[in-house]
Structures are given as structure tokens and as C-alpha cells.
Amino acid sequence: MPAISFQSVSKHYASRGGASNPARSTLKALDGVSFDIEQGEFFGLLGPNGAGKTTLISVLAGLTRATSGRALVHGHDVQADYAQARRLLGVVPQELVFDPFFNVRETLRMQSGYFGVKNNDAWIDELLESLGLADKAGSNMRQLSGGMKRRVLVAQALVHKPPVIVLDEPTAGVDVELRQTLWQFIARLNKQGHTVLLTTHYLEEAEALCGRIAMLKSGKAVALERTSDLLKSASSSVLRFKLDSVLPAEFAGKARVTGRIVQLPAHDAHEIEQYLAALRQAGLSVEDVEIRKADLEDVFLEVMARHGEQPLAGARAA
Template sequence: MPAISFQSVSKTYATARGEFKALSDVSLDIEPGEFFGLLGPNGAGKTTLISILAGLVRASSGRVVVNGHDVQADYAQARRQLGVVPQELVFDPFFTVREALRIQSGYFGVKNNEAWIDELLESLGLADKAKANMRQLSGGMKRRVLVAQSLVHRPPVIVLDEPTAGVDVELRQTLWQFIARLNRQGHTVLLTTHYLEEAEALCGRIAMLKSGRIVALERTSELLRAASSNVLRFKTEGHRLPPELAAKARVTGRIVQLPAHDAHEIESYLAAIRQAGLNVEDVEIRKADLEDVFLDVMAEKKKEVVAP
């Protein structure tokens, strides 16, 4: 039995400009104990799909099941199976951190939970903030409390919606070490993130959404294996790339990256750079990563949409 099953899920919103289809016939199963990544550009439908899973939004059609419990027909049991960390910082300013976790335990009818609350506080670097009022915390600390609240009832399925957006490196490392440990203990994890290096390092399988549809669903290793085998990377200062390179390049500030399938293609790039008289530095050849795969998949789907 899948830990999470999305079965032909669609969602349509009525807007002033007419109907907007946020999700279109999304079907996928996430197995127990998986660390699963859900990726896509802004507006792809990731948060809508998670909101339907969490019971915050009702699907227009289709069915979602969590550990055998339908999120609509058997909503109480389905909610107990889930721990959801939302994108937004939502907190009650009138309680301390420990009080907030005790109250959250009470929502799920969990009694005598102090030992697990202590472990959460310690594991997430919140032990010294246990008596602090929520409104006194920094944004990063509030994010840690949100994670602790989502885990306080020991849910078998953990859903992380952009959990490290806008937080520091220390929190990322602390969070991923703790979540990875829970995953090794058997918890299923569903992650959405724009930090693709996180998804590549953590997720065994990945689905990519674009315009409400699944456009890729595969093991992370297979996605990487199917990508361009190499990327030529270099830095240049204020020089315009030749048109044949500019059409293929991914440029971030001074950094230029070009996909290369073989040594001949790399040599052709270098020849074009020499002929254009570009001054380059820090030239290197690296293996394609998940960001390269993601951009390739999104570009291909864009071509399909605009094709006559």
C-alpha cells in the first residue's frame, strides 16, 4: 500500500478571467519510507497539490489517499498520518515554544509527550528557546518551531513545502540531518524545494510539475544519467557571447555554463570563445546536475506548448 496515492487529481479555480486549471489529472504513488521530491517552477501546482493532500483545498476531481485513508472521506485519520511544514511562517504570538508544542500535541490527542518534545527541541537547536515567546524569535527560529510542530505527533508521513526558503546554512544542515534520520527510521518524506542541490542529495525519486501536469517522474539517478554528460563552466567579464553560444548558455552574473555531450562539442565551444576574443577564467568541465536536468525538462515542455 502506498504511503501517499494521488489518483487522477485535478483542480480548477474560477477567476475573473474564467476557469484556471491549477492541476490536471495528476497521478503518482509514493511508497512507504521514500524520500520523494516534487519539483517545478512557481505556479506549477506544487502547493495546490500539497494543500489537497493536507485537506486545506478540495480537489475538483480525483482522489488522494494517505496510508489507506481518503483525505476527504476519512479526513480525521488521514490528518493524523501527516506532518506538514508550510511555506508561510504561521505562529501564535501568545505562547512560548514549549507551550506551542504541547498545544499541538493536544490537537492530535497525544498525552505524556514531554520526552519527544525535548528531543525535538534538542534536535532542531531550540532547547535554549523553549521558554521564549514565539514573537521574540527570528524568522529562522520560527521556521524550526514549525518543523517541530509538524513532527510533534510522530506522523509516519512528513510533508515539507519549501522548508529551507530564506533560512541560513546552519538551519538547513540541522534540519536535513534530523529529517534524514527520521527517513532512515521509516518515515516517508515528501519535499518541495527550489534548492535543487538539496533534492539531488536527498531524494531517491523525483516528480517534476509544469502547468499542473507531471512532465517527469523517475529515480534521481536515472534523471541524471539521461542528462547531458558534461557542462563547460567558465567566468567572463563584460563580454558578449557569440550568438551560437548565447543560444545555449546559462548565464548567472559572470558565470557561463554550456551543456556538452562530448569532447568534440567542448572543443567547438572553446574554439568559438578563442575566435570571439573572450577573456575567460576558471574554466572547468563538470558533470550535469539536477538543475541542468530540470532546466532541460522545462525547456522541452515549453517547446511542446508553443509548437504549431
Template sequence: MPAVSFQEVAKTYTGPRGRFQALSGVSFDIEQGEFFGLLGPNGAGKTTLISILAGLTRASAGRVTVMGHDVREDYAAARKALGIVPQELVFDPFFSVRETLRIQSGYFGVRNNDAWIDELLENLGLADKAQANMRQLSGGMKRRVLVAQALVHRPPVIVLDEPTAGVDVELRQTLWAFIARLNRAGHTVLLTTHYLEEAEALCHRIGMLKQGRLVALDRTAELLRGMASTMLRFKTDHALPAALEPQARVTGRIVQLKAHDATEVEQLLAALRSAQVPIEDLEIGRADLEDVFLEIMQGGALAEASA
């Protein structure tokens, strides 16, 4: 039995401008104990899919189950099996951190939960904030409390929707160390993130959405192996030759160029020398998940093969 199953899930919104297809026939399973990454650009349908999983949005078609429980027909059991960390900072301003977690425990009928609450507070760096009112916390601390709320009833399935957006490096490291520990203990994790280096480091398997459709689904290692090209990375303050501009990915001073073999690397370097483009910090490495993601989102051959 999969931990989460999406079967031909579709969602259509109707508004003043007509009908909008947010999801179209999305089908995949997440196995128990898996760390699964769901990636896609803004508007691809990730949050809509998670909202359907959480019971906040009703699918127009298809079926979704959590630990075998249908999210519509057996919603109480399905929601009890889920712990969701949302993108937005949502909190009750009238309670302390510990009171917030005790109340959240009560929603799921969990009694005498203080030992686990103490462990959560310690592992998420909140022990010294246990008696603080939620209004007194910084944005990063509030996000830590959201993570604790999602975990307080020990759900077998943990959903992290952009959990590290706008947070500091310390929280990222603390969060991932704790979540990785829970995953090793058997918890299933579904992650959406725009930090692709996190997904590459953490996720066993990855699915990618584009315009409401699943366009890639495979083990992380297989996706990277499918994009076996070499990446030439360097820094420069000068414009690239016109012939290289269409194939270059430029981020500030950093330029990345794809090459399939050593001969092509030499040709790229020769073109840069010929155009008198000075370069710094030259690196030659393998493609990473960001390269795979861009290739798929831009409709390259890898997207067709993965789909």
C-alpha cells in the first residue's frame, strides 16, 4: 500500500475569465518511507495538488488516498495520517508556543504529549521559546513552530510545502537534520521547494509538474544520469559571443554552458578566447538537478523521455 496515491487527479477552476485547468490527469504513488520531491515553476499546480491532498480543495476528477484512506470518503483518517507545513505563516496570537502545540495535539485526540512536544522544541531550536507568545517570535521562529505543529501528532506522512522559503541557514540545517532523522525512522516525506540543491540532496525520487501535467517522474539519480552532459561554469563581466548566448545560462556574473564531451569543451573555450572574453573561476563539472529541471521545463528531449 502506497503512503500517498494520486490517481488521474484533475482540477478546473471557473472564473470571470472562463475555465482554467490547474491539474490534468496527474497520477503517481509515493511509497511508505520515501522522501519524494515535487518540483515545478510557479503556477505548475504543486500547491493545488497539496491542497487536494489536505482536503482544502476538492478535485474535479480523480482519487487521492493517504495510507489507504480516501481524502474525501474517509477524510478524518486521511487527515490524521498527514502533517502539513504550509507556505504561509499562520498562527494564533493568543497562545504561547507550548500551548499552541498542546492545542494542536488535542485536535487529533493526542493526550499526555508533553514528552514529544519537548523533543520537538529541542530539535527545532525552540526550547528557550516554549513560554513565549507567538506574536513575540520572529518569522523564522514562527516557521519552526509550524513545523512542530505538523509533527506534533506523529503523522506517518509529512508534507513540506516550501518549508525553507525565506529562512536562515541555521533553520535549514536544523530542519533537514530532523526531517532526515524522521524519514530514516519510517516517516514518508513529500517536499515542494524551489531550492533544487535541497531536492537533489534529500529526495529519493522526484516528480515534476508543468502547466498542471506530470512531465517527469523518476529516481533522482536516474534523472541526473539522463542529463549526462558536462557543464562549463565560469565568471565574467563581459558579454558572450553572439553564437554562445542562446545556449548560455547566465546568473549575474556566473555563466554556465553545456558541453557533451571534451572536444566541445575545447570549442567553447576557443570561442571565448577568440572573442577576447576574460573568464575567472573556471569549473568543469556534471549537470545538477537545476540543469535537469531547466531542460525539462524548456521542453527538451529529456522531458519527452522522462514523461
């Protein structure tokens, strides 16, 4: 039995047009998404902003009702059997949501009570220690930094020991120390048998942690493969260098530019030489030239560009 099963999940919103066209239109936030996540997997859900990742998680958590299709947690329908489905699920949301009237320990005790878990202090102590919150246990939630509030959200999601953990952008805007602490703890839980579903824009995290990945675009699944297979499918290596000048227009559509760093996909040595020759001909001086294998970010951009609105045939089943 899969830990999570999405079965043709669609979510449509009606929206009113502007003054020039007041007629209602339909926004398809999710359009027939289907895949399974097996028990014990560390699974990545990737996509650009607006792809439908958070909507899909909201359907799973029971926060949003799907227009059609079903989502199940360990076989329990999130609508028909919502109480049991939610007991099996721990969700860390994107937003920092907290109750300003309680300290950290009281917050976790309250969360335990929502799931009917009593005498949970030993596990709460372990969460506090593992997430670097032990010295903040008596602090009011309002006194915590954004990073510390994020740690408490993780602890809240785990306080009832759910077998399925959903992390929606858990490291957005947090420091390196929290990232390392969080991933060490979550990786340990995953090794103990917990299923983890992760959404992140830090693709190096997904590449390092996730055994299998689904990619969404415009509410549709456009890829569903093992991470290693996605990386093997990359059609190119990458030429990386630093450049102080403006990149020639002929490269603009291909290049990933971050400050001085330019990265260009290259299918073979001949194409690399063509790039370098064109740069020399343009009178440009490049520094720190290197050739590397394509990473998950390269694959992600290639998949998004290649598939557009059309889902892969294999993206509808695990």
C-alpha cells in the first residue's frame, strides 16, 4: 500500500475577468495529477512558482477540497476518512503560523493534544534537542527569530509521530545551520521508516536527499522518475565560466547567468570549443573556465522547457 496516493487530482478555481471582459473563467491549479509515493521513500515534488505544488499538498492535508480525484494517506481517503488520514500526516507549511500566547513547550503540548497524544514530554524533549530548541523551550513564540519559528513548525508537524512527513519549502529563507540540523534529523527519521514528501526551490537539496522526483508545471505532472535516472537523462554537460562583460545575444537564450557566473549547456567538446571561439571572437575575456556534469537544476530547466504544458505519459503512475 502506498504511503501517499494521488489519483487524477484536479482543482479548478472560477475567476472573474477584468473590466474589458467580465465573464468568468476557470483556473486549473491542478489538472489530473496522479502518482504514488511508497512507504519509506524520500520523495521530491518540484516545479516553478504557480505549478500547483502547494495546492496539491493542501488537498493532501485536507485544507483544500479537490474538484475531482482522490488523495489517500496509507489507504485512507483525506475526505471520506479525514480523521485517520490527518493522524498519519505531519505537515510543515510554507508560512510562519504561530500562537503568540504560548511558549515553545506549551505549543508542542497543545499540538499533541489535538491528536489525543498524552504524556508526550519525552518525545517533545527529543524534538527540542534534535532541532536546536532546547534552550528556547520556555520562550514565548513572539520572542523567536524567523528561523527558530521555522524549527517549531517542524517540531509541531512531528510531535504526534506521523509516519508521513510533508515539508513545504521548509528551508526557505533560513540559515545554513538550520538546514543542516533539519536535514540530519529528517534523514534519520526517514531511515527509521518515515515517508518524506519535500517541496523545495533549492534543487541541490532535492538532488542530495530525494530518491525519486515528480515535476509539476501548470498543474500537470511532466516528469516522474528516480533522481539518478533524471540525472542520467540529461542531454548535456555544462560549460561554466566568469565574465565581466555582457554576454553576446546569440547566447542569451541558452545561458544561466548569476552575477558574473555564466553556464551554458554543451552536448560535446565541439560545442564547447564553438562557445569559447565565439567569446574570443567577440573580444571577451573569461575566467575560471570549467566543464561539469549536468545537475538537477539543469535537468529541471530542460524538462520545463521541453514539455511545456504536456505531461509525460509515464508521469501518471508510480
